[in-house]
Amino acid sequence: MIYESILEQLSTQSCKLTLQRRELLKILIRAKTPLAAREIYDRMLKKYPHMSFDTVYRNLNLLQDLHIVNRLDFQEGRSRYELNRSQDHHHHLVCLKCGGTWKLKACPLEGLNINNTVPEDFKVTTHRFEVFGYCRQCRKELST
Amino acid sequence: MIYESILEQLSTQSCKLTLQRRELLKILIRAKTPLAAREIYDRMLKKYPHMSFDTVYRNLNLLQDLHIVNRLDFQEGRSRYELNRSQDHHHHLVCLKCGGTWKLKACPLEGLNINNTVPEDFKVTTHRFEVFGYCRQCRKELST
DNA sequence: TCCCAAATCAGAATGTTTCTGATTTATATT
DNA sequence: AATATAAATCAGAAACATTCTGATTTGGGA
Numbered sequence: 001m002i003y004e005s006i007l008e009q010l011s012t013q014s015c016k017l018t019l020q021r022r023e024l025l026k027i028l029i030r031a032k033t034p035l036a037a038r039e040i041y042d043r044m045l046k047k048y049p050h051m052s053f054d055t056v057y058r059n060l061n062l063l064q065d066l067h068i069v070n071r072l073d074f075q076e077g078r079s080r081y082e083l084n085r086s087q088d089h090h091h092h093l094v095c096l097k098c099g100g101t102w103k104l105k106a107c108p109l110e111g112l113n114i115n116n117t118v119p120e121d122f123k124v125t126t127h128r129f130e131v132f133g134y135c136r137q138c139r140k141e142l143s144t
Numbered sequence: 145m146i147y148e149s150i151l152e153q154l155s156t157q158s159c160k161l162t163l164q165r166r167e168l169l170k171i172l173i174r175a176k177t178p179l180a181a182r183e184i185y186d187r188m189l190k191k192y193p194h195m196s197f198d199t200v201y202r203n204l205n206l207l208q209d210l211h212i213v214n215r216l217d218f219q220e221g222r223s224r225y226e227l228n229r230s231q232d233h234h235h236h237l238v239c240l241k242c243g244g245t246w247k248l249k250a251c252p253l254e255g256l257n258i259n260n261t262v263p264e265d266f267k268v269t270t271h272r273f274e275v276f277g278y279c280r281q282c283r284k285e286l287s288t
Numbered sequence: 289t290c291c292c293a294a295a296t297c298a299g300a301a302t303g304t305t306t307c308t309g310a311t312t313t314a315t316a317t318t
Numbered sequence: 319a320a321t322a323t324a325a326a327t328c329a330g331a332a333a334c335a336t337t338c339t340g341a342t343t344t345g346g347g348a
Contacts (some may be wrong), residue, residue, distance in 0.1 A: 014324090015326095016313075016315075016326065017314075018313075018326060018327080019313095020327075021326085038303090039307080050328075051325095051327065052327065052328045052330090053304095054306075054307085054328075054329085054330095055326080055328075057304090057306070059326095071219075073217055075215075075217065075272075077303075077304075077335090077336080078304055079304085086191070093266060095266075096269065099333085102263075106252075106260075106261040108252035108273055109275075116250075117249055117250040118237060118275060119246075119280075120238075121280070122237060122239075122246075122277055122280065123283050124277040125152075125240065125275065125277045125278070125279070126275075126276045128219075128273065128274045129252055129271070130267070131253075131262060131268055131270075131271045132269055132272075133267045133269045133270070134266070135266055136263075136265040136266065139267050158293090159294080160293090160294060160345050160346075161346090162294090162295060162296080162345070164296075174341075180335095180338080181323095182334095185304085194296095194297075194298095195297085196296065196297045196335090197335095197336090198296065198297075198298085198338085199297075200304080201335090201337070202295080202296085202338060203295095203317065221304090221335075222334080222335055222336090
């Protein structure tokens, strides 16, 4: 469903539906949490053992440009990627110990006073918001 | 004033007040915008031409641990650093074209519904919020 | 002045991301 | 079904930020 509609979108942009590209999409659709390029690459190697790492990056960048994928940064020294599901705009809660992530529905741009603080002549295109800390499990482990 | 109080703080932590460390602090205090490690290094080279890049990073990490410096990420492929001036908690507005930054006083954590969306058993330590787009000047240049 | 932990230096190493140039492939057309 | 070709892939190198290593120097207390 999502998969097919993305393939269609790619076709209309005259992008080829290569096996590698399809596999990358399937991995992102299956993912329960944002993945690092390295993690995606490792999963793809299982099906395509001769994959080039470069292919992962090229496709992630392409999908980003088409707004099919979001690039995220959780201060880990590398990016993570997630499918951009429309109607599911969200931000993240990130555990600094285990790297676990949870969705935050609250969005600062929906808050009241943002429009007062951003100058009118500044054209806003995107924003980021992340909350960091320690999840229940990791809190326990820290105190023992 | 700020400079002296930081030196004092460093002393009490039994950190040595090396010339390089002092110079790095002065650069951060002078800075009108968050600086990349590379930019800091370039400025330090003028005074200490034999500086090691490593020294910049080591000190930035130290100062970060002591909450004297904030590490920021503006999706540029490298971090930027700014002095953590207490009583001036803020976020940033970032121009995607020129890299210019402006302070945003609004903070999402002060908003209403955050406490409802973060689970109680999650220990929040930090957060990030950035707004990206194009500044007045760069908007003009894009449309011509 | 002496001592030594802390800091620095120089250069190598690590890890992520991008580039290059040759080869392969998806797909539109015949 | 065969062909042409732009797009995509591969393999490896390169670029870049950041961290590490091991030898040397230095700030600051005794």
